[in-house]
Amino acid sequence: MAEIKADTATHHHHLNVSEPDISDHKPSKPKRVASLDIFRGLTVSLMILVDDAGGEWPVIGHAPWNGCNLADFVMPFFLFIVGMAIALSLKRIPDQLLAVKRVILRTLKLLFWGLLLQGGFSHAPDELTYGVDMKEIRWCGILQRIALAYLVVALIEIFSRGAQTKNMAPSGFSIFKLYYWHWLVAACVLTIYFAVIYGTYVPDWQFTVLDRKSIDYGKSFTVACGVRGQLDPPCNAVGYIDREVLGINHMYPRPAWKRSKACTENSPYAGPFRHDAPSWCHAPFEPEGIVSSISAILSTIIGVHFGHVLIQMKGHPARLKHWIPAGCALLVLGIILHFTHGAN
Structure with missing residues (x-):
């Protein structure tokens, strides 16, 4: 900021x-x-x-x-x-x-x-x-x-x-x-x-981890959505439109959702991901998107x-x-x- x-x-x-x-x-x-x-x-x-x-x-x-x-x-x-x-x-x-x-x-x-x-x-x-x-x-x-x-x-x-x-x-x-x-x-x-x-339908989507410091660098993940009107992190229309218009590689790589309970052991503090963290925890998200x-x-x-x-x-x-x-x-x-x- x-x-x-x-x-x-x-x-x-x-x-x-x-x-x-x-x-x-x-x-x-x-x-x-x-x-x-x-x-x-x-x-x-x-x-x-x-x-x-x-x-x-x-x-x-x-x-x-x-x-x-x-x-x-x-x-x-x-x-x-x-x-x-x-x-x-x-x-x-x-x-x-x-x-x-x-x-x-x-x-x-x-x-x-x-x-x-x-x-x-x-x-x-x-x-x-x-x-x-x-x-x-x-x-x-x-x-x-x-x-x-x-x-x-x-x-x-x-x-x-x-x-x-x-x-x-x-x-x-x-x-x-x-x-x-x-x-x-x-x-x-x-x-x-x-x-x-x-009203926007959000289909399944894929991404590749580009953070060179991550142990998952280069790995590809698939996020299952296929829903409409969801406001949760992986399947909301805001992220979907940004991925389609801006391109997923042009979005913020360290979104705040990485500190959520679903992703991090010591949430809301930053830390290592949970062993059962969903795939979207690794994905980028644009907080100042379209x-x-x-x-x-x-x-x-x-x-x-x-x-x-x-x-x-x-x-x-x-x-x-x-x-x-x-x-x-x-x-x-x-x-x-x-x-x-x-x-x-």
Whole structure:
């Protein structure tokens, strides 16, 4: 997750609220959103904590599959920050074409750094071994996910601004109506996501262990599936689509599911596999893959909405009256999905 710091730095100078004074030759420096700066800093600190201590304390590391640990909040937090940055920065660029150019340029930068940092260029920094094997390069990653979410949500923000300017003083829940395009896209994303994960048929699949440090290097395994709508590690539609589109050799070789009870003796700690571990324990899985990255757009849209509340509603009481119910509603929905296994 350390690669996200490069992305947050690129967004740093855009997180402001005040409009620039274009009538003056020397415009005053826009004010910063201190709360967002603090939240970003805390998120980076959390990222460092779970990266460095997650191995020793699995309770704060990524959940092997089901569940939600402390580390699992980092990515949604960054996407939320990106969403707020979109709302706060694009309002300062009235020219639509210029805004689109800047969004596309930033997206390309994120994709470039994502491939460089997580594509496999640095195989072993401590041993100074570098270089990319294009047959095994990892196409997806943290910055690539942020790039996709940023591109989609920023373009929605740019092309829906005409409707937003008709009512620049929303009150109460009328702000949802003002930015209805965002929520329409969110509903479409959610519908597509659930349709894919529950409606896609996953056939049996094969893979070869490519980890040279593994005692099973070079061995081929077959995973029996032939099911539809399964959410378990070996037979979910998310992994199937990534294997078909990206190619299994271009996926993350050390997924968190290797620490699950089915795979590891001392789960959730990393360790040797059980003697009866199923074959899929050896397989790669892309945690920032295609389908899961599409669903990540929702976190960015929520961030955009909270950013618009900050801009449109004057005074902290009015903002809190909107943020608190919205936050509580999302929290309750998340808890319901968690305990009904709808979010797994």
